[in-house]
Amino acid sequence: MSATSEAPTFVAPSDRRVSLRSVVPTDLLHPLRLTLMLSYLVVYLLWLRYKGLPIDRISVAISVGIFLVCAFVGRSWRTWGILLLDCLFYCLMWLSYEKTRGAADQGFEVFGLFKVGPYPLQVESMRNIDRFLFFGHDPNVVLQDHFWERSIRWYDYIASTTYMTHFVFPIIVMAVLWVLSHRQWVRFMKRFATLLGVACLLFVLLPTAPPWMVGDPDRPYQLFHELHRNAGRGFRDMGFKGFTNDYKVQLSNGNAVAAMPSLHASFALIVPLFFMQWIRQWWVKAVLFLFPITMLTSLVYLGEHWVIDGLVGWSITFGAFWFWNRMEQRSRDVRSRTARIALGRPTDRDLAVDDPGDDARDGASQPEVAPA
């Protein structure tokens, strides 16, 4: 065995092993970070109750930023540097998304070189797909005709609250992952950014009139009766409210026809899908998947999206996971093979080539008994 040149003077009890905590000084800033995070959580919940839920990008980013400052107090300069880089990419991602979404129905110039779009507004196509899926019925119309009432019912609370989670739920998950595991945060953001990128592409290629717009009597293409559009009424009736700050005016890139795919549906799926890997019980998985189903049902009931918007949103989410799962496995395979090659040890490919089963499959004839 190798031994160091410096003789140890540390004497351990002979009958038991020593815990690291008894040797390594305590990180005194750890309880401080926990205290700050918990305090912030309490203040945030009070703010939520009395001022409302921040739903514009900048307010949400500020909320997350304060939380991260609490969580990273006393960390190394390198950790702070990585956090700042992460924030930069995060802001660039959202800015790109907002600008692209805002210009989806008007086209935009790519670095002044050429223009993309505008593409024709989809008015009937998504509705026709929904009618095909639902045997000639309009799900938005059916749900509202059967369930919408002047007085707020219990399902209005569920639908409205579920709808409002879109503005904070994924962001909260990002913040928590940022603190718990940078590796998992990066994995989540790859999938999330892919989802946003593909969605923006579709916003440009398929600007789509949502159901409430298609039912609007002031539009020239009214396809069915006017829908009730009040996604927040259940949420507000519970005493909560959403608020946006003035920077929304400066960042005002909301676009009603950026509806296909539904990012409400996508965001509702990406979080449970990401955490599936740690859940063993099938019934817990089933309960978690109720959330995206509830979200899509709510979106349709509230007249915000077609069913196909949500299904395409889910497909993109699954696609993003499939793609990055493969890429990450490939990365691990390449690094493992690199290490084995450097060590002169056989790689998976070498073992596969040596497998006699390959020759049999290739149809090569082999002697049954090796010649003496």
Next chain:
Amino acid sequence: MMDPPKALLERSFLQAVAQDDHADHSRAVDEYVRLVELYQREELLLVAVSDHAQRFPGMHHPWRQIGLRRTGVFAPVDFLWVGFQHRRAARRAADEHGLEFEMALTLTMAERHRIVRLVTLDPRFDAFELTILPQRDESTDDVTPAIAES
């Protein structure tokens, strides 16, 4: 908690893997290949203290600092970056408990990152509450005890 469990490759182990003429090279490589298989299946993450890992060829390249350009034997290994607060804690641990500084640094990084698996050929780490790899073969163990007894 969310990541696969981590195995900290201690410098004595890194040395044995990297140096062909090391007395324990073959044994270390066998263990390392086993760990790499677990890494490939995403059952384990391989990490090393940055101060120790960067002494090996290719590990101090600027791109490697940010996890890119992963070449050579230690391509699957991530760095545990040492900050000044880790050095300060390691220095205190070394001074208070009579430990070698590098050993104290390894213990500090393991504690701060909540790592319980240590891959090492240094028997001094046997005295600590860690899962030591490769597993010791006590029947052929002719090494002096990890900790000197007064």
